[in-house]
Amino acid sequence: MGYSVTDQSTVQTIGKYRILGTLGRGSMGVVYKALDPEIERVVAIKTLRKINPAGADTDTALERFRLEARSAGKIRHPNVITIFEVNIEGDLPYLVMDYVQGQSLADIIKSQGRIAPGFVIHLLKQAAAGIDAAHRCGVIHRDIKPRNMIVDSNKQLYVLDFGIASLDMTLGEIKSDKSRSTVMGTPGYMSPEQVLDEGVDYRTDIFSLAVVAFECFTGKRPFPGENFTEIVANILNAKPLALTSLAPDLPLALEADFERALSKNKDERFETAAEMIGCFEDSLRRAGKQILSKTGSPSARERKKSVWKSLSVVSEPSVRQISSREEANGSDGPGRSDYPVRSLISANPGVKKSESSYYGGPKKGATPGSIFQNSNYDLTDSSNIGYQSLSGMQVLILLFGVLCIFLGTYLLWIITEENSQLTGPGGEKVKVVAAAPGNAAVLTFPSEIDLKISPVDYDLPPASKAVHEMSSRELLGVLVSNSLPAGELVSALKEARRRKIPKLVNAVVHVLDNQSYLVRIEAVKILGELKDRRAVPKLVELLDDIDPLVRIKTAQSLGMLGSRKAIGYLTVRLSKEQLPGVKKAIKNAIEKINGFPLSK
Incomplete structure (x- = not known):
């Protein structure tokens, strides 16, 4: 089956694998969908750049290529695409990987913009687990980005291309391509040390994952730019965009977590990807369960209830109509809002619906206060009166307001009463x-x-x-x-x-x-x-x-x-x-x- 590839568009077989179609093309090579004829398994084959085995150090570099391939193949994790084989066919290196049918995280972000916080945490927990597993095997990805993450129909995420960057760098040494930069990665997701090609380690992947998380939460990358030069300059010199300016509903604690995760000093970042995503989740949970409960698409975001609607009684058909509208809008699953309807005055068990002038709304010709003319309502009976208690958030807001008033009064006293002149140690004025x-x-x-x-x-x-x-x-x-x-x-x-x-x-x-x-x-x-x-x-x-x-x-x-x-x-x-x-x-x-x- 040996051959030398001259036109990859006409490839029918690679090694023992039969090509079924082309999945995509990138800067490093082509990705094919193929079939393993021995076990009838569908696989993905990624070809890397061709080599010219004529250099003086070719044997050493090829051996290093095989060692790195074996390291990448050692990663076994449910959230990492498994590499089955790494080989060289003629002048064409290739990798055989598990084939997963799904949608890339980049496509999800493109179609939805901001992703619901609960779903972001669900996906990135899986990505973090896979990345940490690779780091324990001594493998650094170097190109973490949404395009290298696939989400299947069961909402399980897989990280692709572990070890590919290192393998491609090794092939560059074999080819002796001095014009090609040894800096690997995608500019918008690279860490400062990766841009400078200085001391890249596992924390580079954690930085890149933080960029991916920021993009999932806001729909934008933290270091924007119109071209390569602007992006790199922002990564090296600028602060990340403010999270809460792009997503005001997210808590400031999460913005503080991102400042640490995107620190230009790698020693200040999180030690593991799981620790970082765990901190993100904690900050969201402290801000309120309703934020993490939103796991659906942003297009199905809950609409804020009107306070005035809670003061009127809605008939049962109206409740069903609201529920039907929510289902039609795609608000289902954990992100669904049930829109509870409360009554200002609860129904009296002894009164029929037809007898209540207020049930289902005021009747024609009703006058203000006519609701209380019905003698069947005993207004001294507290069971007929519905009280709406303060929620935990309202209590916190009330306490915060009282605290602000106290601090403002104290500050005003300091400004007006305390002399701002300099004094000596004995209290004498200067x-x-x-x-x-x-x-x-x-x-x-x-x-x-x-x-x-x-x-x-x-x-x-x-x-x-x-x-x-x-x-x-x-x-x-x-x-x-x-x-x-x-x-x-x-x-x-x-x-x-x-x-x-x-x-x-x-x-x-x-x-x-x-x-x-x-x-x-x-x-x-x-x-x-x-x-x-x-x-x-x-x-x-x-x-x-x-x-x-x-x-x-x-x-x-x-x-x-x-x-x-x-x-x-x-x-x-x-x-x-x-x-x-x-x-x-x-x-x-x-x-x-x-x-x-x-x-x-």
């Missing part, structure tokens, strides 16, 4: 005085904050002693003397911070006036990390520093310290600052301390 136009604001303190260090607290080290060899007392002496070169002083600051030496805040304050902006930046950074508010009066002075980088870092540190007493000076400085970068840092510091954004 005056902020605006100077003449063009000059910086002036900050005056009634008394200096005591951050002095006594000579008995430190020692001066020998001139030749390295920073890492100094004792804590010697490090303190170096910082107080403020006389070392800038590089050594920065090292001393970092070492003192690492050791958390005594009187560290006192010592760091002494180097804030160093001539090197690098030393000042490092000192300001440390004061912010230490969160000792005694340093606030010293830090605010550096908002007038000549170097903009020092001013930016100072604003950031004041924001970290969170002292509302500094807001007065920050506000004055914000009005005087000219550089946009520094203004933004000061504005962010004020907003961080206040806990709410500044009004424009």
Whole structure:
């Protein structure tokens, strides 16, 4: 049966298999529907690119091809298409796989747009199970996408083409095709490390599955683009689209899960595909059972009930008509809505339907309140009155509203009652005085904050002693003397911070006036990390520093310290600052301390 394929459109047999038809064509080759004549089994055969077995390393590469083929063939899972055979016929490598009749997930997304959340979880749980099983066998897919997932008539999902990308890369080495990129995958679903061809591992597949999940929930990919360049640039540099902006009915918790799943740092992603889909399901379940109960097509989405309909009595034929309309619209199975109808006044067992002027709606000529003229209704009997209790969601909304009112009142009290001026450690007020136009604001303190260090607290080290060899007392002496070169002083600051030496805040304050902006930046950074508010009066002075980088870092540190007493000076400085970068840092510091954004 050996042959060399020259025109794959005229292929009748491959190996022992008889070709029944063509299923599809792709960048790697052609997929055929074929028959195994020995056991009368229908299979799918995927051909890969032809090889030219004339290279120097052909034997080594072919052996690697067979090893990878065996690895792919080891995967046995109900949600993974089984590979029965991998072989080379003449110059044509091919794989023989199980044939599954169904619809690709890509076609489902194309026809439906958004898929119901319950059905998405149902499908992706299966995909995750298959992908994790392959990872346990040491096989990375590298091309997870909706087109490589098939859903059969029983709603069982199968993942296709495990190991195909690795096999095709190996064939590229055999063919020595230097013009072909070794980066494998489909651009819209590739991970950042896959785009850069750096350290691809199992977490690449998890990233791609997250892209597939995002597309199922929203109908759009998280990193869009009109062409390859735009898509890749967004994958590498941009944040994913906001899930809730595309699907407002989905919870914010799910959007947070996607931020982790689509992290550009693979160490921050989920460890397994099953863990990721499990988190998605938990977020949906916490948002309400009604979201997960929607497993049908979005076209059969439940219509929101009118509150007013629940206040009228509907006759039995009307209920059947509603049910019939829902069935006609395709709302069946787990996603069906039964539209319960409630009565404001329940039927009195002693009254016939014909006797009630309200049953089935008011009669002609009825006047407001005529319903109560029927003496058979005992309005003192609570059994005749239907009460509609609050649902759990309504209770939560009510409690949330009360909490918002309380927090708003408390915030208003803070804004109006608490003085925003800076104070010293003893509670004394600090005056902020605006100077003449063009000059910086002036900050005056009634008394200096005591951050002095006594000579008995430190020692001066020998001139030749390295920073890492100094004792804590010697490090303190170096910082107080403020006389070392800038590089050594920065090292001393970092070492003192690492050791958390005594009187560290006192010592760091002494180097804030160093001539090197690098030393000042490092000192300001440390004061912010230490969160000792005694340093606030010293830090605010550096908002007038000549170097903009020092001013930016100072604003950031004041924001970290969170002292509302500094807001007065920050506000004055914000009005005087000219550089946009520094203004933004000061504005962010004020907003961080206040806990709410500044009004424009």
